[in-house]
Amino acid sequence: MTARLIDGNALARQTRAELATRVADLAASGLRPALAVILVGDDAASQVYVRHKVADCEGVGMRSILDRLPAQTTEAALLARIQALNADATVHGILVQLPLPAHIDTHKVIATIAPSKDVDGFHLANAGALMVGQHGFRPCTPYGCMRMLQSAGIEARGRHAVVVGRSNIVGKPMAMLLLQANATVTICHSATPDLGAFTRQADILVAAVGRRDTIRADMVKPGAVVIDVGMNRNEEGKLCGDVDFDAVREVAGWITPVPGGVGPMTRAMLLVNTLEAAEDAARARAR
Ligand code: NDP
Numbered sequence: 001m002t003a004r005l006i007d008g009n010a011l012a013r014q015t016r017a018e019l020a021t022r023v024a025d026l027a028a029s030g031l032r033p034a035l036a037v038i039l040v041g042d043d044a045a046s047q048v049y050v051r052h053k054v055a056d057c058e059g060v061g062m063r064s065i066l067d068r069l070p071a072q073t074t075e076a077a078l079l080a081r082i083q084a085l086n087a088d089a090t091v092h093g094i095l096v097q098l099p100l101p102a103h104i105d106t107h108k109v110i111a112t113i114a115p116s117k118d119v120d121g122f123h124l125a126n127a128g129a130l131m132v133g134q135h136g137f138r139p140c141t142p143y144g145c146m147r148m149l150q151s152a153g154i155e156a157r158g159r160h161a162v163v164v165g166r167s168n169i170v171g172k173p174m175a176m177l178l179l180q181a182n183a184t185v186t187i188c189h190s191a192t193p194d195l196g197a198f199t200r201q202a203d204i205l206v207a208a209v210g211r212r213d214t215i216r217a218d219m220v221k222p223g224a225v226v227i228d229v230g231m232n233r234n235e236e237g238k239l240c241g242d243v244d245f246d247a248v249r250e251v252a253g254w255i256t257p258v259p260g261g262v263g264p265m266t267r268a269m270l271l272v273n274t275l276e277a278a279e280d281a282a283r284a285r286a287r
Contacts, residue, residue: 001222003252006148012264015147016060019271023061026278031285033278034063035093035119035270036085040078040104041071046097053095056267062274065091075104079112086114092281093119093274116280119273122169130176137273142174144265145206145227146181152254154204154225156181162198164188164215164242165208170229174206195219207242217247225254229262 023033035057039050050066057064067081078096085094094117100106110118115125121137129136138146149156161183165171171187179185188198196219199205207215208229220226230242241258249255256262 001250001253003226003249003255004152006152006227006254006256006261008144008148008256008261008264011148011151012268015265015268016056016271019268019275020060022275022279026275026282027061029282031278031282032061032063033093033275034065034091035095035274036065036067036088036091038067038069038078038081038085038094038096040069040073040097041101043099046099050097052267053270056271057274060271062271062278063090071101073101073104075108078104078109082109082112086112086117089281091117092278093117093270095120095270117277119270119277120169121173121273127168127173130173133180137277138177138269139169139173140269140273141170141208141229141262141266142177143272144262144269145174145229146177147269148227148256148262148265149181149204149225152225154254156183156204158182158184159203160184160186160201161204161206162186162188162202163206163208164192164195164199165206165210165229167208170208171206174208174229178204178206209242211242212240213242213244215243215248217244217251220248220251222251223253224251226252227256227262228258230258231263 037050037053054064054066085091094113096109110122115123118126121139126136161178163171163175166187166189175185175187199219200221204225206227212232228241228243232240234240239259
């Protein structure tokens with residue numbers, strides 16, 4: 001069997017097209033969704049990510065504000081900038097690009113972003129809302145993975161989902177979203193003995209580890225859905241995931257490629273969250 005591909009590029013394109021229509025509707029009512037992105041320092045990868053986020057916003061008709069702050073920016077100055085954006089009614093989403101320089105406390109920075117503008121979904125209020133199943137922003141990567149499952153018509157209810165990785169931005173929220181969708185969820189991590197014994201039980205397997213070839217063909221149940229979040233480089237410097245794609249696609253029922261899988265959907269879901277923040281603001285304004 002060769003697995004069917006869940007094409008993240010195509011789904012992200014479709015998502016952006018739908019968003020562009022909703023953005024235009026909102027703009028016609030006098031509200032243009034706006035995302036503020038703060039970049040501290042000159043980390044090369046962060047610069048690329050930030051450029052993409054700004055271009056993505058403009059591509060769907062949203063406004064973007066890019067604040068490039070020097071690496072020596074003090075924590076107090078960064079917090080003051082966030083507070084100013086919190087108070088600015090024309091800004092609907094605020095994103096601080098991570099990682100931050102070592103002298104800045106990341107937790108404090110995230111805690112300063114207004115939960116209603118926390119489009120990364122990292123604030124404790126949004127993490128807590130996800131935990132208890134209330135309305136809030138979902139972290140973009142797992143939110144995008146759920147969209148990919150939906151787009152392929154894959155029902156999580158009653159299936160065994162195994163998530164490999166337990167970070168606060170991917171693994172844990174992924175597990176919570178799958179649980180909310182009524183999957184039975186197992187979370188694996190670096191202290192899990194015999195990873196394959198767990199992954200072989202998965203109807204839906206999500207790999208979010210950051211090490212290539214973590215998931216080999218003999219670790220996958222025939223017909224399983226395999227979502228590869230990992231972003232790694234192989235010996236030739238080519239982008240690859242956590243899954244041995246060529247071998248696993250011969251066993252799985254569905255698979256996401258890298259590149260062209262979860263990555264583009266992560267970017268699209270940031271726009272979804274920003275639009276939802278703006279729509280919430282419009283509803284609040286109308287009350
Ligand atoms: P983290 O490093 O924060 O977390 C990695 C997780 O993998 C940890 O929970 C760790 O366990 C677990 N782990 C490490 N080694 C093993 C192992 N041998 N067996 C089982 N579990 C293991 O990474 P992130 O969650 O931030 O990211 C994961 C990957 O996803 C990375 O490649 C990252 O680049 C990519 N990524 C991709 C995105 C996209 O848009 N496509 C977005 C975000 C991330 P423990 O907790 O015990 O240390």
